Every structure is written in structure tokens, then in C-alpha cells.
Amino acid sequence: MPDSSPRPPRGPLGLFAVPVLLFALITWQVVADGPLVGLDERVSRALVHPDRFSELLADLGNVQVAVPVLAVALAGVAWLGRAGGVDRWWLPPLAGAAAMVLVPALVVPLKEWTDRPGTPAVPPAVGYYPSGHTATAVVAYGAATLLLLPLLRAPAVRRLLVVLCAVLVLGVSYGLVRRGYHWPLDVVASWCLGAVLLTGVSLLLGRSTGRTGRCPSGTPGPRTDPGGSS
Numbered sequence: 060m061p062d063s064s065p066r067p068p069r070g071p072l073g074l075f076a077v078p079v080l081l082f083a084l085i086t087w088q089v090v091a092d093g094p095l096v097g098l099d100e101r102v103s104r105a106l107v108h109p110d111r112f113s114e115l116l117a118d119l120g121n122v123q124v125a126v127p128v129l130a131v132a133l134a135g136v137a138w139l140g141r142a143g144g145v146d147r148w149w150l151p152p153l154a155g156a157a158a159m160v161l162v163p164a165l166v167v168p169l170k171e172w173t174d175r176p177g178t179p180a181v182p183p184a185v186g187y188y189p190s191g192h193t194a195t196a197v198v199a200y201g202a203a204t205l206l207l208l209p210l211l212r213a214p215a216v217r218r219l220l221v222v223l224c225a226v227l228v229l230g231v232s233y234g235l236v237r238r239g240y241h242w243p244l245d246v247v248a249s250w251c252l253g254a255v256l257l258t259g260v261s262l263l264l265g266r267s268t269g270r271t272g273r274c275p276s277g278t279p280g281p282r283t284d285p286g287g288s289s
Contacts, residue, residue, distance in 0.1 A: 074258045082251035085244050089173055089188050099244040107180050107239040116234025119227060120192030125199035129159055132203035139210065154263040155202040158256040162198050165252060166191045180239025189248035190241045196231040197253025200224045202260050209264070 088095035118124060133152040140148030166189060175188035204224040211217045232250075235241040 074262075075255055078251035078254040078258075082248055082255075085248045085251070086169075086173065086188075089175055089244060089248075095244065099242050102243050103178055103236065103239070106236050106243070107178060109180055109238050113234045113237035116230045117192060117238050117240055118234075120190075120196040120231035120235065122195055125195050126159065129155060129199040129203045132206050136206045136210070150266070151206050151264050154260045155206050158198050158202050158260050159195075161256055162194045162252075163191070166194050166249075175242075175245070178239045178242060187241055188245045189252060190235060190245040191249075192235055193228075193232055193241070193246045193249035194252050196228050197250060198256050200227045201253060201257045205257065205260055205264060 085095065087093065133155050136155075137148065137152040140151065169189055170186040170191070173188045174185045176183070176185050177187045201224060204220055207220060208217055211220065228250075232246045235246055236243050
């Protein structure tokens with residue numbers, strides 16, 4: 060008898076669904092001043108301890124720091140792809156750049172709409188939700204990692220790059236909360252936004268490599284033998 064029980068969504072829809080739903084839940088709680096906001100404020104009071112180290116970590120999410128890292132990755136991938144004769148060499152860097160452009164396009168209107176005040180550690184103001192620094196770090200460092208991974212052959216180097224990306228993002232997130240620049244929910248919401256944008260980048264990267272018959276590094280990829288079965 061076939062199993063009719065509901066199953067979690069798979070494929071691209073499933074990749075987008077979880078962060079979108081979580082972001083919607085957090086945003087609803089922030090706008091409605093729900094129970095999660097009270098918990099968020101208690102967690103913030105327990106974690107806030109402004110110091111120079113947390114401020115330096117938070118600065119890694121500055122546009123002046125994170126975006127140049129992505130720009131170098133974009134330029135390197137574009138140059139290697141074009142020099143290697145890769146079809147659609149322009150698609151991966153375009154996808155990474157588009158994701159970065161979408162960060163302020165999404166974050167700024169959300170800040171104005173939610174109008175959330177800052178923590179007691181910063182001067183009185185509003186517009187702190189979601190965290191622009193966190194979203195910038197997630198997309199800039201995450202997109203750079205996604206673009207560079209196909210160019211690296213050694214598994215250890217690939218793992219190191221992923222770990223470095225995670226350390227940078229978590230460091231920025233910790234610094235923002237520890238310094239009191241943002242509430243924890245501001246940061247988590249930006250993780251969700253970043254996850255959606257990076258999923259889009261990943262899907263475009265898969266499309267660019269799946270239809271060209273060549274790997275991003277310019278080496279021949281697997282091909283289907285036209286004279287045999289696929």
C-alpha cells in the first residue's frame with residue numbers, strides 16, 4: 060500500500076522553504092512584539108559585553124571589508140573561466156554579484172518597515188532589523204566560497220575554505236551581538252536571508268556547469284556518449 064504521509068519538500072523548493080519560513084516567523088514576532096522578542100532581549104542582556112575584540116569581529120561585516128573579498132573572488136573566477144574557454148564563464152561571477160546587490164535591496168526596506176529599536180548598548184535609534192552587517196558577511200563570504208570551491212581539487216583545501224567562511228560569518232555574528240550592535244534575532248534573520256540568496260547562487264552555479272560539459276576550472280567534464288545509453 061503506498062505511503063500517503065506528508066513528506067518534507069525536496070529540491071530547490073525545499074532549499075528555499077526552511078529559511079523563508081523561519082525568516083517569516085521571526086519577522087512576525089518582531090513586528091507583533093511576540094514572545095520571541097522577550098526571549099531575544101533576555102538573551103541579549105546576558106551576552107552583551109562591549110569590548111574591542113567584539114567590535115573588531117563586527118567590523119568584518121562592514122561593506123568595506125567583506126565586499127572587496129567577494130570582488131576578488133568574482134574577478135578571479137571570471138578571468139579563469141574566460142581564459143579556460145569555459146562556456147557561460149560570466150554566469151558564476153554574475154550570480155555572486157547579483158546576490159550581493161540584493162542584500163541592501165532587501166535589508167533597507169525591511170529595516171524601515173519593522174522599525175525595530177536597537178539594544179541599550181547603542182544610541183537610541185530604530186531600523187536594526189534585520190542585521191545588514193550579518194547579511195553582508197553571509198553573502199559576501201558565502202558567495203566567494205561557492206565560487207572558489209569548484210576551482211579547488213584538494214579535499215582538505217576545500218574543507219578549509221568552508222571552515223574559514225563559517226568562522227568569518229560566526230565571528231561577525233558573535234561580535235555584533237556581544238558588542239550590542241544588534242539583537243540576536245536580527246542576526247538570525249539575516250542568516251535566513253543570506254541562506255536564500257546563497258541557495259540561488261548555488262543553483263545558478265549548478266546550471267552553469269551542468270550544461271557546458273566543462274568544469275569551471277576548464278577541465279573536461281563528464282559527457283554522455285551519443286552512441287550509447289545515458
